[in-house]
Amino acid sequence: MAPDSQAALRLVLAGPPSNPERGGSLAGVGTPLGSFIRAKRDSTQPHALGLPDHGRRRSPGLRRLDLATRAGISVEYLTRIEQGRDRNPSPEVVDALADALCLDAAERNHLRYLAKITGDECTVQIRPVPPTRRVRPSALRTLHLLEPGVAMIGNRLGDVLAHTDAFRSVATGTGLLDAPHPNLNHYAFTDPRSRSFFVDWDDIADELAFDLWRAPSLENLEWLTAGLTPVAGEDFTRRLNRHVVPRRGVLRLNHPSGHHLRLHRETFELAEDAQQLVVFLPADDRTAEAVDHLHRRSHGGLRSIS
Structure with a gap:
């Protein structure tokens, strides 16, 4: 595979760079899991979860502090997950984040799947392999x-x-x-x-x-x-x-x-x-x-x- 294609693929799997206004780092390497959590946090309004509105903010959605508090984890740990610096959160933490974001069944299953493949990326070298085209x-x-x-x-x-x-x-x-x-x-x-x-x-x-x-x-x-x-x-x-x-x-x-x-x-x-x-x-x-x-x-x- 050409180097340009490799770079493009890595960008896709990593997700978009963190938003500096949200406390992220443009130099950080994201993950599918972190990308999904950030996307759900951005799209969830505080009032939908019974949380107070903190007034006008640069970015929409929940603050990291709000989500971390609801999930029972530290803001620093949530930041590491979102930025891809912690790629192996426990099943208990994944479930707590799902509860905190009020995910429905399909979203919860997707979150668990992303947690699995994010962890897999740390332990194996992913090589491009075409799928079989054979039909039984x-x-x-x-x-x-x-x-x-x-x-x-x-x-x-x-x-x-x-x-x-x-x-x-x-x-x-x-x-x-x-x-x-x-x-x-x-x-x-x-x-x-x-x-x-x-x-x-x-x-x-x-x-x-x-x-x-x-x-x-x-x-x-x-x-x-x-x-x-x-x-x-x-x-x-x-x-x-x-x-x-x-x-x-x-x-x-x-x-x-x-x-x-x-x-x-x-x-x-x-x-x-x-x-x-x-x-x-x-x-x-x-x-x-x-x-x-x-x-x-x-x-x-x-x-x-x-």
């Missing part, structure tokens, strides 16, 4: 049973590994499947056509960036991010480091044929392979008719992308 024959047979439904098998890096013919019909003309190895992140962040195809492009971009933290492995995450960061730019990096747990709603698509599609998404984990089977179900009769029309316009069968 039994998984492909399962996908085949869903024809003529819209479905795909992918992973949390955004790789589209196999799909039904109906999925290809919906994607035709959008550019999504143009690449030899289609990837939703590359498509969303580098192909201008994605911004018209995805009606709620900002929400989809947030979802894709967030799911990268659940990549099959840190080595796989480094492999994708090192190549994507230089071409996707600051918008991708910013979304990745926001750590905002997405609220996944109906997927709305503007098909180039003029059809407007609304699809529910059901995701089934293929845990053995760190892959997911995603089924897209029409959310209304109009969408069902449009999908059927698009499917009848095309022909073919189940496709696996190797």
